[in-house]
């Protein structure tokens with residue numbers, strides 16, 4: 001079976017778990033997020049089914065070297081189409097910090113791909129990068145929609161905060177676009193896990209490159225800058241084997257463990273940096289990292305109780 005679920009930074013598994021563990025008054029924004037994610041998931045499935053990955057060698061030589069960014073204010077609507085254009089390439093900062101953070105994050109992601117890989121934007125053809133901020137009301141997610149847009153929720157302040165703050169999150173989501181244009185990996189099973197792993201690696205590398213960190217110095221946490229108190233300290237760790245478990249309260253607790261996962265991972269991504277290579281026996285990276293929306297067949301360490 002082929003799936004192309006929405007490439008969200010926060011998985012539906014985790015959202016459902018938090019909803020179950022939360023008091024009734026806290027469930028509303030979480031359930032709204034899940035409902036919106038499902039709607040976009042269907043749309044992205046249709047888009048991916050129509051897309052054919054570009055053949056190897058078909059890349060045209062392009063001048064490149066500069067991004068083409070546009071940031072739109074969705075003004076809390078849940079429309080698929082871009083809202084009000086508030087900042088475009090070359091314009092200075094505006095009053096809205098979310099707009100500026102999205103703009104800067106796009107630029108820093110472009111910079112890594114250009115400086116290191118000489119890749120000219122998401123499609124290597126100078127594709128405009130469109131960011132849609134303030135999506136929905138207290139929307140607890142951020143995602144690449146497969147149609148050229150990255151959506152940013154403001155968060156409800158408990159699960160997530162302003163998602164434009166997450167440079168690694170921006171790198172993660174835009175890398176879904178790169179993967180889509182390079183390979184259009186089916187978002188299921190092994191290829192889905194590989195898709196996710198690539199996004200986490202590149203998202204972390206965007207932040208490391210900006211901070212001039214070595215792989216050894218980096219914390220390899222994903223989403224540390226966007227989590228609220230209920231998900232602190234981060235969404236995932238690529239460095240420390242860890243998982244989340246529920247407690248008797250609504251708060252989820254992060255625990256680290258050296259125990260192997262309860263189920264077998266569907267794939268073992270190739271280590272992409274020295275930090276990810278381990279000299280001690282470890283479960284596959286994806287097994288340790290947990291499951292992302294729609295990636296079936298992988299373990300669910302982070303969201304199992």
Ligand SMILES: [Zn+2]
Nearest residue numbers: 007008196199
């Ligand atoms: Zn993802």
